[in-house]
Amino acid sequence: xxxxxxxxxxxxxxxxxxxxxxxxxxxxxxxxxxxxxxxxxxxxxxxxxxxxxxxxxxxxxxxxxxxxxxxxxxxxxxxxxxxxxxxxxxxxxxxxxxxxxxxxxxxxxxxxxxxxxxxxxxxxxxxxxxxxxxxxxxxxxxxxxxxxxxxxxxxxxxxxxxxxxxxxxxxxxxx
Numbered sequence: 001x002x003x004x005x006x007x008x009x010x011x012x013x014x015x016x017x018x019x020x021x022x023x024x025x026x027x028x029x030x031x032x033x034x035x036x037x038x039x040x041x042x043x044x045x046x047x048x049x050x051x052x053x054x055x056x057x058x059x060x061x062x063x064x065x066x067x068x069x070x071x072x073x074x075x076x077x078x079x080x081x082x083x084x085x086x087x088x089x090x091x092x093x094x095x096x097x098x099x100x101x102x103x104x105x106x107x108x109x110x111x112x113x114x115x116x117x118x119x120x121x122x123x124x125x126x127x128x129x130x131x132x133x134x135x136x137x138x139x140x141x142x143x144x145x146x147x148x149x150x151x152x153x154x155x156x157x158x159x160x161x162x163x164x165x166x167x168x169x170x171x172x173x174x175x
Contacts, residue, residue: 038050
């Protein structure tokens with residue numbers, strides 16, 4: 001067993017009762033800069049920019065969700081994106097503890113963003129580790145899935161999403 005695997009296992013045991021459980025993870029502080037945009041302050045002085053981008057009507061037709069989400073009854077969909085210093089989060093080296101604290105803040109931000117927005121869905125996709133290669137479905141997608149499924153806002157469910165052949169996760173209202 002490599003030293004990195006041992007370190008990862010100890011961090012997970014120290015911070016997570018179960019994969020995706022954020023109960024013991026202290027989120028980084030964040031603030032709203034304007035509607036749909038937030039900034040997370042992380043330890044090394046970097047900033048994480050978080051943006052909720054509305055999915056347009058023309059793009060919506062390419063969105064595939066499980067029938068349980070009743071896409072036609074959802075008013076709006078937003079793509080949740082975040083970057084550190086303008087760099088794709090997959091392309092920046094980060095440690096597991098930092099990633100978990102960012103994920104904890106992202107879930108709080110998502111809950112805050114959804115307040116007062118009825119019948120709204122949130123989409124989350126994993127970018128490729130090599131920023132120029134676009135999207136992928138890898139380890140971070142599995143972490144996203146675990147975190148999202150266990151930290152949903154009240155009245156919401158999560159599941160798989162697909163947009164033009166790219167797999168992701170959707171947080172949608174329980175209808």
